[in-house]
Each structure stands twice: as C-alpha cells, then as structure tokens.
Amino acid sequence: MGDPVVEARRELEEVAGLDAAALHAAADEPATPRAADALEALVRRRRAGEPLQYVLGSWAFRGIDVLVDRRVLIPRPETEVLAEVAIAEAARLGLRVGRPDPWATTTPEAVVCDLGTGSGAVALALAAALPDVQVWATDVSADALAVARANLAGSGGAAVRVRLAAGSWFAALPAALAGRVHLVVSNPPYVREDEFAALPPEVRDWEPVEALVSGPTGMEAVAEILTDASRWLSRPGTVVLEVAAERAEDAAALARRLAYERVELHPDLAGRPRVLVAASGGRGRSSSRPSRDGPAGPR
C-alpha cells in the first residue's frame, strides 16, 4: 500500500476532475453531495483491498494515461525501464526516435511487436517514441485486448500505428511478418506457480493470474519467446524482455545457448537485473553484467 495521504489526494482529484494544482486552489470550496458520494465509493473499494490504480481507473505510463481495470496487469515502473531499453535498442537498429515527420506519406515499414500487450501501455509508448514504426500489439486474452483497444481509441496520434492481434505469442502475427520484425518487446508472465500464493494480496487477489504466472519454472513464456523469435526477427533484430530478477541470469544463459550474438541484462530502478536484451545479426560483445549507467535511452 502507498502513502494514504497521497492516495486520498489522488482519489479526491479523480472525483473532482481536477489536477493537483487546481484541487489545491479549490481546497476551500465545499464538495457537492454527488462528489462526496463518489469519493466514498472509491474509498470503500480501496479499503476492500482493490489496488489504487483500478480504483482510479487509469494510470500513467511514460506520460501516457492508460485505462486499467481487473482485466489487465497494472503497468509497473520496471516496465517503463523495459520500454526505455527497447527504445534505445530501436535506435541502435537505426530506427528514428523522436517526433513524427508531419510530411510523411508512406506507411512505416519497420516492425516492432509488443507480445502480451495487456493494457497496451508498452505498445503505445513504443509508437509514441518511434515515429517510423508499425507496432503489433498481441495478447492471448480477449479481455486484455478489449482494454488495449479502448486505450488505442483514446490515445489518437501515434496509436494509429498500433495494430492489435489475438493469439499466443508469435502465433498472433500474420505469417507475412516472418523474418521482418526488427524488435520484439515483451513483459511476459514470469512468476513460478509455487510463488503465486506468496505474492502480495493486492497483486494475487486482484490482477489477472494469466498475466502473472508462467508455469512451474517461471521461465516458460520467456523461453518460448526467445526460442521462437529467430523465425520472426529481421537481421539485425533484437528481443527485449522483462524478466524476474531471480531468473535473469538463467534467461541470459538461455539466450546465449540460442546463439543470440549480444546478450545483456539491464537493471531496474532498484538496481536488480530485470530487462534482457538478446540481439542477432549485428556486431557487439556479449555481456551479462547489468549496465550500471542504465540504458542510453532518449529520455
């Protein structure tokens, strides 16, 4: 649970429809009975243990407001690191990072995939940062895709370059993309089945289990994506995955066994190895040491 004062303020902002500064300016105005009822309803949900993000109904991810509810995982700060590393890897592949070209008339040819898109947060962040790419956002969960669709509809701009597809990992993609994907990005489920019961109740009792648990080893989804990516990646091409810190070295070792030429682990904000880069078809030294300086993102 976060700081109750901060949380209460967020709930107040939500029911008042004001940002923090406007709420501060309006602090002496009495609340309408309707606003008071709405606030009470939010507080009741929060007291029942529902995560603040679901109670508010949206959460910011890299500056993008993303709708979230029980159908999707709540986007995490470490996943912002995943997106940042992915954008840096896109730049390394020669893809342009920055604003869209207002005069562009052609459909982008570079392809980026966000496998297991959930709310669509990562796909939207990639589309916003990489103006010349087409982003394929996939999920096996129809519920998650419905939330992602709502987020695309509400985002405008870059969202027109995001396409949604249903299916298990790469099976969701059209066959014509085989060998043409520059960048595969994913935050797959990576909790071991026997770890599930020990997750914090706010996670275990509220977030979708299929977004969290991978299988008996916790490595199933990571292994499947790393193994199957070779058929879909262009050369050069790169996979960027969020992984469990405890299994990050195993994931890096697997990537090396699968003959990826550059394998790196990047730390999250707490310094734990959480983002795996596995690149093929380019030059570069293989290393599993977390890069202490953090990824060279365009922040």
Ligand SMILES: C[S@@+](CC[C@H](N)C(=O)[O-])C[C@H]1O[C@@H](n2cnc3c(N)ncnc32)[C@H](O)[C@@H]1O
């Ligand atoms: C950890 S959540 C990540 C959600 C979102 N990308 C994020 O980072 O906030 C994992 C997502 O993978 C999806 N998923 C689970 N198994 C899948 C599979 N076999 N194929 C595609 N997506 C899958 C889940 O439905 C869930 O949306």
